[in-house]
Amino acid sequence: MNYWLMKSEPDVFSFDDLKKRPKKTEPWNGVRNYQARNFMRDEMQVGDHILFYHSSCEVPGVYGIAKVGSKPYPDSTQFDPKSEYYDSKSTQDNPRWFLVDVTYEMDLDHHVSLEELKKHKKLEEMRLLQRGNRLSILPVTREEFDYIKKLGLS
DNA sequence: GCCAACGTTGGC
DNA sequence: GCCAACGTTGGC
Numbered sequence: 247m248n249y250w251l252m253k254s255e256p257d258v259f260s261f262d263d264l265k266k267r268p269k270k271t272e273p274w275n276g277v278r279n280y281q282a283r284n285f286m287r288d289e290m291q292v293g294d295h296i297l298f299y300h301s302s303c304e305v306p307g308v309y310g311i312a313k314v315g316s317k318p319y320p321d322s323t324q325f326d327p328k329s330e331y332y333d334s335k336s337t338q339d340n341p342r343w344f345l346v347d348v349t350y351e352m353d354l355d356h357h358v359s360l361e362e363l364k365k366h367k368k369l370e371e372m373r374l375l376q377r378g379n380r381l382s383i384l385p386v387t388r389e390e391f392d393y394i395k396k397l398g399l400s
Numbered sequence: 401g402c403c404a405a406c407g408t409t410g411g412c
Numbered sequence: 413g414c415c416a417a418c419g420t421t422g423g424c
């Protein structure tokens with residue numbers, strides 16, 4: 247079992263949006279970074295737990311808990327010329343981009359802001375908090391995951 | 401294979 | 413809107 251942090255801009259797709267989806271599930275399309283893709287394609291397993299993080303917004307931070315809802319499969323938007331995620335170098339036989347479904351798991355009592363995360367010594371080695379990090383999908387340790395979840399419950 | 405130019409991310 | 417960090421592209 248692995249643990250992850252996945253970023254989303256809430257103006258585009260928020261944790262609330264995920265809850266409102268049919269089956270509370272959303273294909274995580276549009277990732278066009280190889281490292282992030284590799285995490286989804288090679289390392290994620292159904293049932294892995296996810297910290298759902300809002301970025302590029304007024305209060306960046308963790309807003310809920312989700313889980314991996316499917317095995318990896320090709321991101322259909324890469325084949326669609328009308329999609330902003332279209333990739334002309336991808337073919338059905340040799341897709342370049344893979345995704346997993348993300349499924350709602352549980353609410354937190356309150357969000358845990360980036361500012362809050364930075365205050366905790368136990369979290370100072372989190373990849374999210376390392377300088378220059380821009381990956382939209384990051385592994386977290388079980389300890390980090392549990393600690394942050396606890397911060398969001400009270 | 402190097403590296404300059406360019407584009408994107410994301411906090412502030 | 414700024415800008416640091418870093419990934420990607422493409423000429424050579």
